[in-house]
Amino acid sequence: MYLGIDIGTSAVKASLVGGDLALIGSASAPLTTQSPRAGWSEQDPESWRQATIQAVRDLGRVHPLDGLRAIGLSGQMHGAVLLDATDRVLRPAILWNDGRAEAVCAALDRDHPELAAVAGVRPMPGFTAPKLAWLAAHEPDLHARIARICLPKDHLGLWLHGAHVTDGCDAAGTWWFDQAARRWSPDHCAATATDPAWLPEPLEGTDLAGHLRPEAAEALGLPAGLPVAVGGGDAAAGAVSVGAVKPGRGFISLGTSGQIFVTTDGYRAAPEAGLHSFAHCLPGQWFQMAAMLNGARPMSWFAEVTGQSVADLLARAETADDDIPLFLPYLTGERTPHGDSRIRGSFCGLGDATGAGEMMRAVVEAIAYAFCDGAEALRRTTEIPEPLLAIGGGTRSDLLLQTISDATGLTLQRGAGAETGPALGAARMAAVAIGAASLDDLDRQPESDRSFTPRPETAQRHAARLDQYRALYAALKPLGSPA
Template sequence: MHLGLDLGTSGLKAVLTGDAGQVLAQASAPLTLSHPHPLWSEQDPEAWWDATVAALAALRRQHDLSGLRGIGLAGQMHGAVLLDGADQLLRPAILWNDGRSQAECAALEAAEPRSRAITGNLAMPGFTAPKLLWLRRHEPAIFARIRRVLLPKDWLRLRLVGEAVSEMSDAAGTLWLDLAARRWSPEMLAATDLSLNHMPRLVEGTEVSGRLRADAAARLGLPAGIPVAGGAGDNAAGAVGIGCVAPGDAFVSLGTSGVVFVSDSGFRPDPGRAVHAFCHALPGIWHRMAVILSAAASLAWLARATGTAEAALLAELDQAGLAAPGRLVFLPYLSGERTPHNDAAAAGCFFGLTDATSRADMTRAVLEGVAFALADGLDALQAQGGHIPALTAIGGGARSAAWLRILAAALDRPILATEGGEVGPALGAARLARLACGEGSLAEVCSKPAIAARHEPDPALAEALAPRRQAYRRLYPALRDLFAETVEREAPA
């Protein structure tokens, strides 16, 4: 048996797999976010450990874990966990969807003019390195005490194995990694007044990063000494979970954030279009992503705002139908945006509300707005050439057939729903644990799941979406300056 732990933004998921890779049991524990100021997003890492303890307790109630042979880790990317010389936390972690460091992105690229060539990416507020420049400027006393910077899942690893270790796919999202060489970049670290001494040791996702300490094993009810794999950032782990490991394999993720992901045989950066080029979790493989910051998070927001369960919103939409006329458009920029706009100040909004607008209309607009944003991302990924013919859907939002139908029409691509696609990164983490333990080849472990449904583009639905997508694409340029002015007024002194 192998265990995959996925440290997400809204919760921690644990998945147990059997000798053949089948899912035996799964459990989760919720997490909450803190937003002390506009654009800020933080979490207390101690809550991650508490969630791990809770999820493992729930998993033990379902299945005997005494035969567990390995653990894999996946997690939210880009977060900054700051530790002192005794590995004690200095402040709450600054997360991937935190947008406070927009000005520091320009400062970082000015400090190291080769930044985009080294990292393969445009400096964005969500990445880790600009957060450290923000801390140096606004919290200098804390910055002076920093002795180690870890990514979220790697802080969890520190609790598990007692050593600071990261892996290539997650490290690629820091702006401190030399992407082509798959090693830390002294030049990028120097641009943020850090050095190699501040960084964890690097391994590949399929390598053993350490072994479970006796005290952590006792707390979690697991066998001591079992190997912990390098693991992966959440999207690379999701790719491993659905067998998206060969060049050209692609998926669309409807998690808290939204992603269009394609695997590559080599390093193919395109920072000018705000495309992410990262290392994959597997040696010698890279990938590119178009990322939006609020996908399933947009539907969750609507559910909270209307006091209606997500399932009830989707049921109302099923009754109302997907191809209904109307002009209502939703911008899903609830936490800013990355691809293609790279604008932390961008905000969500509805356009076209009337006294006849129903809750089902709003649900439809939210699902369409996310699909339109992902369609823009697909266009950015294909701009340098290379057609993506179909996409497998993963993430919690992939449970909605209506959303997948909208995606197929908006992206003009078949969308494939797989069996167990909602398990996502935790399954990929368990697969990486199996590989690290030497229990199967890449082809055996990273097989593609069975296709449960294939959603072809519906011409009638595409025709209904077309005018709303045109309006969607005009709205951001019209509102961009107003977004920026609003954030400047609300910024803390």
């Protein structure tokens, strides 16, 4: 058996797979996020460790872990965990959805435009490197004490196995990485007040990072000495979980955020399109990704605001009349294609007769139109494979999947049981790391339980609505987020 641990934003998930790499079971433990100022997003790295202990022990109570052979890791990308010379955490981790470095990114875009093609994407506030430049300007005393920088999963890995390492995908998401050469870039470090000596050694996700230390083993209730694989940033580990491990394989993900992901066999920079052109966590592979900060989350947000369930609102949206308002889903800004951390969500066209069903229908359509923007950007460099596997919690909604298919013109297949995601991919990489499986064994896609094909009769309506959606963004962009 092989254990995968994924450090998410809202929870830590532990998943167990058998010798056939099929899922046996999972457990999770919740996490909370702190926002000490508007636009800031932080977590205490100690909470990741405590949640990992809870999730692994809960999993072990249902599925005994006596036959465990190796552990793999995954985690939320871009987070800045800062350590001193004794590996002590200096401050709460600054997360992927933190916007404080917006001015830094604007300056990097202006002063170092040539760096985007090397890093695979334009600088964005959520990335790790701009956060270091922000810290140098706003917390200089703390910045002067930095000796090491970790990504979230790699900080947990440091506790588990004691090595300062990372994988290509997590390294790619920092904005310090030379994607084509798969090594740290001195130019990017110099531009963001970063000493390259602070950075972990980049390895492949299927490499062995080390072995489980006695202290961590005791806390987890596991035997010391278990092999621990490097693992991958959650985007790439999720790709491993659904078999997107060879060129031309892809998927869309509908979680808190949304992605269209296609694996490639070479580096294809397209920063002007708002794409993420990153190294994969597997050797010799890269990927192109349209990254939308607001995937299915606007649906749960609207449910929370109205005090109704997502299921009830979707049922009302199914029967909503044609007088549907427009909605911008940018609750936390947007990456692809806009690279705009200041834009926020809004409804437009509300009338006296507008009800919750019509508003939920507008939310669903807006999510689909965000995927239209992502697909258009991706097609500038990469063919999108079809049918395209759809994974994530948002795939529970037939209405959402059919609307995305109608609006984008893509045929989608809902992956059966594909919500486990990165933790499953991490466990499978652990099997490869110890030689119990090969890279070819990772080439396995989940079965689909339903297909969604574009309906020609909807095309004209969605094309007109998409034009209005894009015009609304252009009109509201100068306003940004409220002061």
